[in-house]
Amino acid sequence: MSAFVNYVADDGRASPLNLAVVRVLLGMYVIWRVLSLEWAAYGEWPDFHVDETIGFLHQDLFFALLPYQQWVVAALLVLFVVGYRTRWTGGLASLLLMHMLSVKATIYLAGTVESLFVCSYLILMFALFAEDDRLSVDALRRTGDRSLEELNAVLTDERNRVYRMRALKWGLLAVAIIYVGSAWGKALNGPLEIWLSGAELQRDILFNREIAGVERPMGMPLVENELLAWVGFVGTAVVQVSLFVAAVLGLSVTLPILGIIGFHVSVILTLGLYFIDMILVLSLFAAWDLAYRRLAADADDEATVVYDDRCHACARVLVPFAHLDGTDSVRFVPRSDAPAELADRDAALTLSDDGEISEGYEAFRRLIGKFRLLAPITWLMGVSPLRTVGTRAYDRVVPDRRRYRSDAPEPDSS
Template identity: 35%
Template structure:
């Protein structure tokens, strides 16, 4: 289990971590938004911060409309479509929702919205670094056709910068450091004194008896209470220090997870948002590589079709173990040309290690089968109704690609000549 210090080095050998974090962040805001009842919030008679009350719309209907607009923009953000716009609009709405909620509720679940808002901004600012997005696939067609074919048939030797994760991690480090620094400024000796934390443990255990299994045992051991307080300071201050020092952060992050579990068991306070944010910086690309198949595949595609080449680019980037060999129709090995019932002009083909051919829709399904991560999707696409529809959709696209789907390699070559 390893977490990445992106502040030290934001460069990875695949774009998977950035893509995963984008989808993960969108899911987080979905979870924070979809169930929230803004009409019920307006029934609360107490306003904690009058200064922010001016930002509250006069009707909860406006907040409900914002909620559904956010769900739409988050969907676009999750797939990486129009990231500059979708990330900015999502960040503005999240920020406004956070302010409105803060007027009534100052809990950590509310303030966490502002941390996530910064992350949305960073993904928008560094959208050009996100190579596994719809925007990246669309922009791949803006270069020369030959360069796109070369990217598919060559080796993936690029390095991928995760700048959005770099600055997001720095924000998380600053937040933790601020919490620890406030404890130091207010008196570190008093904070680590056993009676300080013991008083808090006793208070929570009195109000919620039975929900804090660690509270009573800790109260009997002042030394453990003191060590817990010292550990809190070390972990909260330590994340930012290790980030800036350029050393590994795995130990500190795992310590913070343990710290949050300890708070849950002793005070019954769950910092779910912090746990989610820390998970963004796990080395998910290593997990994906472990789930990737070692099966060798050979793929043959139409080099004259821009739509075909662009649609295959994500599979090239996801082939982290380089087990897929890409060939154009003009460079396909002879042994595949001699196979019966293979028509390269009619469909894209994937050949497995036994030279078994899979055409069109089924070829894409074999590409998905290269990673256990896509096992649910492979199962779904194998169901008879889905397979029949998918085969017809592929056939329609293949038959009409030169008319509707920007198969413009030949046209561009003619213009260049």
Template identity: 35%
Template sequence: MSVRTQLRSLGSVFVNYVADPVRDSPVNLAMARLVIAFYVVWKTAWIDWGIFMEVPFVAFDEYAFLFPTTYPQLLVVEKYLLLVSVLLFAVGYRIRLTGFLSGLIFGHVGLLRFSMNGSGGTTAIFISVYFLFFFALFASQDELSADGVRRTGQRSLDALITQLKSTTSTTFRADALKYSLLALGIIYFGSAFDKLFPDLQKFQPEWVMPYNLSRIVTTFHATRDQLFPFSQEVVNYPVLVFVMATTVLALEAGLIVAMLAKRSITPFILGLAGFKFSSIVLLGIFFGDAIVFFLLFFTWDTAYRRLVSSRRVDVVFDERCYFCARSLYPFKLLDVNDTMTFYSQSDLPEQYRNRKGIDYTTAMYLFDEDGNAYRGYWAFRELLRQLRVFAPLAWAMGTRPVAAVGERIYEYVAANRSRHFVCSVDFDAETEL
């Protein structure tokens, strides 16, 4: 790989969705949904409202009204309601409802925590509430989700089959990430502005002066145990301290400029991430929330593309079965390298016709590059192996106990799909026409 190619690859580690919210895969949006759900669970699961109810403490009296003093047990109910809601949001079920509900409840949790502790780790909760609301507003764009699979029920069988067999590239919008990134850029720009204009009246560059950061470093080292006590030596290099402070300002203010100018945001994201890690070295504190937020805009689809197997497989399914087509739709979305080719009985290649022991009307079949045929349950397992990210699940499906149960379930569903699911196409009638 040439140096130019490596630099180009490095420059695209994070996506500038403000410049272009369209991707050729829905993977990024799905992964971002999982990241924000993880963040909400991380910030919520450890809260023990029971302890607080025993010894209530409110640092800001003006927010005391937020606490249900008459029925404090409601806080425990709220916590578990939030966890259930955000887990449903994580799998993409009723995103519009679960996203808004999670955002509202999480916002209330943030206000409660802020009334006790106004640290950066608490105020970051309000940033994630914006993200949840944006995901809810643009829920219809999230295809790789439970809602996306449910929406296939609104399409005709012919439309689904056409999409499965299509070889043309499809694009997917991610406006939730576009506006989330824009909100993050505005917040960082506001942070830089507040450092230079703390009273909104005049320019005060004291924040970037060497003595300011040196004083902060000295205070933290004098009052806290440090992992890197030698880092206090940085105060002896005022030029370095000044460069560090001005670099932070440039990164915070420049992020939104890069977005609007349609330039790469990767240098700014990496620089800000480096600033968060440098806080560990200099001050002994780490603001991990920002790192999680940055991961929302990571090029997950590029990393995922490298995981998908390059092995080409052919899948033959029952074109009269609506349920079969809907079941295969997520695999089509996840096949970012176009390694899967879908066929129905009416357009089988010659090499798959009249093969002994194969009845395409009873089960789905998968054929690999070596001509090996996999039927039913084992065909689904091969599809999961093809995607590799599901390797643990595919391995479990190959174990004897799981396979014994899985095969029986598949055979039952295949034999009764017209009774329990929609398989309404009369293939013989269509042939007569």
């Protein structure tokens, strides 16, 4: 019941929701970041700041391409957000963005660049393990290749399901290693005794105040008190290393992540808006599925959905709801196994909830309404003319039994 999930210790969850939430949040955030940066201006920076270790990327052609690449990356990420051909859209977006960030890094490796590198890596992990994502357009498309028997098994299987989260597993491990590297880098960038004394932290605060021209009262106690500066250094190193230790030992990562977030907040208060993006990156490993269980549906209010188990389109439409039902508040029953009062109906879809029975489009609308977070969609589906359009679309996708099986015999009830 931790607030954050140690995917390194166990990448299996009872719900696929976390992958979907992270994919949407990550994609939308990177879209905003990519479109908000002034890529065209980087080619005008003076050359004397070029990092020679990656100097081969400091090419006029690469800088000229940056403004165009940002729109290509943004377009690919829009498709990534909805989960359409994630292996290609996510893979290409991550590689293109890494190239753009590398070109920018030849002149200035800012905290935003480093944070976006982490985001690019996470997107690449989603591309490599795209088949784990069950709440995406790709997952819905894949149901078209599955047999009717397989789809019925997904809907009627009441055993505990386990969904793998390999993208988040390797993403968390990478983030943990990066923070270990950050702690180790402090020791490599100067004499250890200076860092241990807290003198380097004090100089950073004073230097930042001088060049920014902004007084930061929260940083002055660290400047004036060597003991506090030493505690700040040691505490930072311990917190940064603790995430990796907890991850690989299978311990809870909640306290390490909260500690690192606290570290980033303290940096903002004492130095300015550095590495603020990493707060979002760390929040991606929150237990979104546990919060969803509390908000999405009422497990005590169970609804029964009777569907035509001979209709491939019917089963395809319902499979995402089976994955989304984290509280087991919806029971899917094949018509061949349903009680007579629900089975003897012409509609391919029937919903019984608290004694009230609805059919067809209305049943589908009420099924969506069972998930509280989707309440706005339910309301829109009930508004004319959306109800009229939706009813016609539903009838085309999920025809009633008379039209769908008019030439087929009814199943033998015996």
